[in-house]
Amino acid sequence: MxxxxxxxxxxxxxxxxxxxxxxxxxxxxxxxxxxxxxxxxxxxxxxxxxxxxxxxxxGFIDAHTHISINPEKGNQIGQLFDPIEIQTMRGVHNLQKMLASGVTTARVLGEERLLDITFKDQIAKGNVSGPNLLVSGRIISQSNGHGRAISAFDGVDEIRKGARQNLYDGADLIKIFVTGGVSSTRGGGLLKASYSREEVRAAVEEAERGGTYVSAHAIGGPGVRLAVEEGVRTIEHATMATDDDIALFEDVKPWVVLTQSIMMHPTGIEQGDADNPIIMQKLFAAREVAAERLTAIVKSNTKLSIGTDSMHGLFPFEMQTLVRWGMSNVNALKAGTIRAAEVCQVEGKTGSxxxxxxxxxxxxxxxxxxxxxxxxxxxxxxxxxxxxxxxxx
Ligand SMILES: [Zn+2]
The missing domain is CATH 2.30.40.10 (Urease, subunit C, domain 1)
Structure with a gap:
């Protein structure tokens, strides 16, 4: 044909x-x-x-998203505890929205109960429509960390076990959480460095032993540097990266994946968690510096790509926002296609x-x-x- x-x-x-x-x-x-x-x-x-x-x-490549989370509905961590049937129904709808916006490949960075691995498999078999997926399996966060939902991994041995289990079950990469984040109430402040150096190193060792790499949620604070120094390949968000962090990005050259809509768009966390003062306080703290910090990252020689972080259908907003920070239109389009393919390690297959x-x-x-x-x-x-x-x- x-x-x-x-x-x-x-x-x-x-x-x-x-x-x-x-x-x-x-x-x-x-x-x-x-x-x-x-x-x-x-x-x-x-x-x-x-x-x-x-x-x-x-087709667009969303380098950082989730399947079963809808930020506009609020309590994102709580959504990961919903019955698997409910998460699946949300997921089917979200994947269709992604596809309809032009996203043909997406990297999924956090689901519980291996929902991402199941969806990847079912999409590949043609049983459900959605972008081609890269998946990370169980969320590797601390008992008291941002991103922690059902499972938690503390200490070098638990991290090794979690990473190995994920790879055994079909994960394409390992996702860890090394700093606090906006959308949790019990995960600590935005700049909290939540894993020790030894724990981060264990994750990187296990990923590399399995022929893959680590992606780390990292908003700002000492966890960003620690992750880059220990060999994390993709830094997610980097919303509060300092000039020193950006110099490190230019030097070591990890990929940095910006996720702007969830924080900036009125239908993101602002809508979903409007009644949660802890989350709102963190959202406004991040927003206060975001424009200036993201402009600095865009102006630097950082290797950049973008993701919606569950703002299904809003991938275009990510490219429009890069242009707002001073990137050329053509480079914003590359960040959402050929560069995102490199982030996902699928550049030999797609992205151009x-x-x-x-x-x-x-x-x-x-x-x-x-x-x-x-x-x-x-x-x-x-x-x-x-x-x-x-x-x-
Ligand atoms: Zn995310």
Missing amino acids: VTAIRADWVWTAVDDEPIRDGLVIVDGGTIAAVRTFDPAAVPEGAELIYRPGEFLMP LEVGKAADLITLAGNPIENIDHVESARLIIKNGVRQDKLDA
């Missing part, structure tokens, strides 16, 4: 400039050609999809329109390099060569 897709612009994510009047040939689930449109280049018998006025590009890569692609109603707000207008959505925008048709 061969499909030829023609659009006014084709942007590969490798080059800055889009191809005008471009053509992408999809053969099965794979990209077979990317070029300027020419009727003679359309293979005989191919289905031709022509999208005049539209911008064809790789190149021959041999998976046909994960979307069209937008206009050119976002000219006007970033077009990222909100996903139309055609194809994942692994299969149309996702017409699944119900």
Whole structure:
């Protein structure tokens, strides 16, 4: 089954400039050609999809999210204790919203009861629709830490065991929590460094022994430096990173994944936890410095990507916000595609329109390099060569 897709612009994510009047040939689930449109280049018998006025590009990659959490409903940690059936129903809905916004791959950084591993498997089998997933299994946090829900891991031996169990059960990476966070009432202050150096090192050792890496929730404070120094590969949030932390990011070059909508968007924590004074106090403390700190990160040579952190459907807002902090439109688009693929270690498979890569692609109603707000207008959505925008048709 061969499909030829023609659009006014084709942007590969490798080059800055889009191809005008471009053509992408999809053969099965794979990209077979990317070029300027020419009727003679359309293979005989191919289905031709022509999208005049539209911008064809790789599907978005959400480098940090969750499946069963809805921040707008409040008490995110409490949501992880809900009956598994309720979490599953929320998850099905959330995954559909992600896909409809143009997200074709997502990295899931915290679920309980291996819900993420089950969803990854069921999506791959075609039993439920959603982006292709990278998953982290059990949340590795402390008994008194941010992110702690059902399970908790204290001390080097428990962390080793948790990491090994996750890898055995099918986790793609290990997620740990090394600082406090906004959306917990009993997890401590934002700048609390919650794991010891030895505990963080144990997680990194076990991940690397298993052929993968550690992602760490790290808002700010000494935990950020500790995580980078001990070999954590992806730093999540970094909302309160100091100039010294940013210099360390430039030096050691971990990936930093910014999650802005959950903190900045009116339907995020602001809405969900409006009646919780502890969370509101932490939210406003983070917001107070966020614009200045995130602008400093964007201006630096930090390796950056983005994630919605459960703000399902709001991935476009993450790219728009990067532009607000001074990033160019084209680099914001790269942060949400080719760079996010590197964060997820899937750059050999997806994240750009190149021959041999998976046909994960979307069209937008206009050119976002000219006007970033077009990222909100996903139309055609194809994942692994299969149309996702017409699944119900
Ligand atoms: Zn998260």
